[in-house]
Structures are given as C-alpha cells and as structure tokens.
Amino acid sequence: MIEPFDDTYFMKKALQEAEMAFEKGEIPVGAVVVIDNRVIARGHNLTETLTDVTAHAEMQAITAASNFLGGKYLKNCTLYVTLEPCQMCAGALYWSQISNIVYGARDLERGCINLNTKLHPKTVIKGGVMEVEASELLKRFFIERRNLN
Amino acid sequence: MIEPFDDTYFMKKALQEAEMAFEKGEIPVGAVVVIDNRVIARGHNLTETLTDVTAHAEMQAITAASNFLGGKYLKNCTLYVTLEPCQMCAGALYWSQISNIVYGARDLERGCINLNTKLHPKTVIKGGVMEVEASELLKRFFIERRNLN
Numbered sequence: 646m647i648e649p650f651d652d653t654y655f656m657k658k659a660l661q662e663a664e665m666a667f668e669k670g671e672i673p674v675g676a677v678v679v680i681d682n683r684v685i686a687r688g689h690n691l692t693e694t695l696t697d698v699t700a701h702a703e704m705q706a707i708t709a710a711s712n713f714l715g716g717k718y719l720k721n722c723t724l725y726v727t728l729e730p731c732q733m734c735a736g737a738l739y740w741s742q743i744s745n746i747v748y749g750a751r752d753l754e755r756g757c758i759n760l761n762t763k764l765h766p767k768t769v770i771k772g773g774v775m776e777v778e779a780s781e782l783l784k785r786f787f788i789e790r791r792n793l794n
Numbered sequence: 795m796i797e798p799f800d801d802t803y804f805m806k807k808a809l810q811e812a813e814m815a816f817e818k819g820e821i822p823v824g825a826v827v828v829i830d831n832r833v834i835a836r837g838h839n840l841t842e843t844l845t846d847v848t849a850h851a852e853m854q855a856i857t858a859a860s861n862f863l864g865g866k867y868l869k870n871c872t873l874y875v876t877l878e879p880c881q882m883c884a885g886a887l888y889w890s891q892i893s894n895i896v897y898g899a900r901d902l903e904r905g906c907i908n909l910n911t912k913l914h915p916k917t918v919i920k921g922g923v924m925e926v927e928a929s930e931l932l933k934r935f936f937i938e939r940r941n942l943n
Contacts, residue, residue, distance in 0.1 A: 693866075696864065698890050699857055699889075711847070712845070717842075732882075732884065733882050733883075734885070739881060740847035740882065741847050760912050761910060
C-alpha cells in the first residue's frame with residue numbers, strides 16, 4: 646500500500662512556507678503542525694515584516710494550532726519545521742507538550758540540540774528530513790542577500 | 795539626591811501587571827520594558843485567556859517594545875519581570891539583544907538559569923528585586939486555586 650502521508654509529504658508543506666518567507670525577504674524557515682495526517686496550522690518566519698524577534702515560523706504555527714484545537718496543549722501533534730528550532734521555539738514547544746518535532750536542516754550554532762534546550766519528556770525529536778532542500782534554500786537566501794549589499 | 799527611578803520603582807510596575815494576570819485567573823507574572831527611565835511596553839501572562847503557551851508576560855512585552863521602537867532589537871532597554879524567565883522567554887530575549895534583564899523571584903525548575911539557556915553576550919541579568927512580593931503573589935495564586943478545586 647502506498648502511504649502518501651509520510652514525513653517528506655509534510656516537510657514539503659513546511660518548505661512551501663519557507664519559500665513564502667524567502668519571497669518576503671525573510672530568512673526562509675517554514676513550519677506546519679499536523680494531527681491525524683491533517684495540516685492544522687502553518688507559519689513562516691516574519692521577524693523582519695513584523696519587526697519582532699518572536700515571529701519565528703514555529704511560534705506562529707504553535708499559536709495557530711492552539712487556536713484551531715481550542716486548547717493550549719499540542720498532544721498528538723507533530724511540528725514539521727525546515728530548520729532545527731532555536732531555544733525560544735524549543736522552549737515554546739516544551740510548554741506545548743507536543744508529541745513530535747521533525748526538522749530539516751541542523752542549526753549547529755543556534756539550534757536547541759547543541760544549546761541543550763530542555764524538551765518535554767513526552768516529545769520525540771527527529772531531524773534530517775529534506776535536509777538538503779532546506780539547507781539549499783537558506784544558502785540561496787544568504788548568497789542573494791550578500792549580492793544585494 | 796533622591797532617585798525615583800530605581801529597580802524597585804519599575805519592578806512595582808511589573809508587579810501591577812502580575813496582579814492583573816492574577817485577577818484574570820492566570821499564573822501571576824508581569825513584565826515591563828524600560829528605556830531611559832520610561833516604560834515603553836507592558837505585558838502579563840495570558841496563556842489561559844488566549845489558550846496559547848507562547849503568551850507569557852515577557853513575550854508580549856518584547857513584541858510591544860519592538861512595536862513602540864519600530865525595530866526588533868531592544869538595545870539599551872531593560873526588561874523587568876516578576877519571575878525568572880523560562881527557556882522560551884530567555885530565548886526570545888537572546889534574539890532581542892536586550893541590555894538588561896531584572897527579575898524578581900527565582901524559578902529553580904523551569905527558569906533559564908538552571909536550564910542554562912544562552913543569553914546574548916551583551917545582556918546582563920540580575921535577580922531578587924522585590925523577590926518576596928513576587929513569590930508571595932505566586933504562592934497566593936496557587937493556594938487559592940487549590941482551594942477552588
């Protein structure tokens with residue numbers, strides 16, 4: 646049986662969000678929240694547009710998912726995000742008690758893994774899904790931005 | 795010369811915000827952002843009201859301060875918050891490059907100090923300002939909530 650709803654399927658949705666950030670001149674990171682194979686929330690980085698450091702893709706997706714569910718806990722949900730979450734976003738995910746975090750590219754300097762941000766004991770984190778695509782989008786953004794300056 | 799604008803003066807403003815959270819049935823934490831002895835942003839915990847784990851006092855104060863300043867960096871600003879920031883809020887403060895964080899009560903279990911959340915190298919953090927008042931408000935909240943259940 647073909648399973649259309651795998652990690653790659655949902656990470657592509659997150660990458661579409663990242664592309665939207667790219668088009669707005671934002672560092673291209675995108676996220677979706679999924680429950681029962683259904684996307685219930687989307688977000689992309691809007692820190693420049695909103696002049697707000699808290700406007701990361703994950704933060705918006707968490708808020709939107711809670712809004713959809715009518716509750717603040719994201720139990721049985723999976724967050725797909727194109728870049729490993731930072732301390733802020735991992736801290737928010739801790740509070741949300743989300744079941745799964747799936748990320749694309751690693752962020753060795755500012756990501757939650759090397760900075761040892763505490764996740765909720767119920768949360769499972771996994772990386773490397775469409776890592777090449779996520780990294781290349783970020784690289785393309787920084788090369789284009791360098792050429793503009 | 796009397797200096798009316800000391801840490802206690804501004805922490806009282808943060809405590810007023812915490813009282814507002816208390817009245818709404820929220821865990822009573824409040825925050826203000828100050829620049830040049832002027833309060834430019836306020837926030838209090840609204841996680842229950844908004845059913846959103848990201849709605850901590852500090853997050854709202856950061857967003858409001860950036861909005862007031864028209865820029866996302868909070869250089870030369872001080873955040874006063876009645877409780878030691880959690881990983882999420884400390885992570886947001888990292889991104890904001892805020893100059894000073896002044897908190898009231900410690901949070902040994904979920905606070906950024908024991909969890910080793912990375913702050914920006916330009917940020918100075920200091921605690922214990924009106925610690926007793928901030929702690930007692932929190933204690934009173936949890937006692938009242940226990941009695942209601």
